[in-house]
Amino acid sequence: MKVRVDEDKCCGFAACLSTAPELFDIDDDQIAVVLVDGEVPERLHGCARDAAQACPTDAIVVEE
Template identity: 50%
Template sequence: MKITVDEAKCCGAGQCVLLAPEVFDQREEDGIVVLLDAEPVEERHAAVREAASMCPAAAIRLGDTA
């Protein structure tokens, strides 16, 4: 799994951080998403998929690793 985030779309809701704190964080100053791990281990994939589906701004994209 390869994760990308669109910071311009992010509204700072923080759902991703709550669901997958090992993969996502937020900037202190404005709450915008910070990607900590663009290719997480398989054990985190379910949480990352849920985080992407819960993102109100659709700022998280998931893809396959090459």
């Protein structure tokens, strides 16, 4: 599984950070960034899906 942020959709609500702080942070421009480069560890797959569902702008993209 891979996770990415659609920067054009992200508005900095930080729902992803609240839901999955192991996977996301917010940069200086208030845009979410993924902290894991490449494949998401299996133990965090549920967190990635939860973050995608929590995002009010659908900016979190999970690629299974």
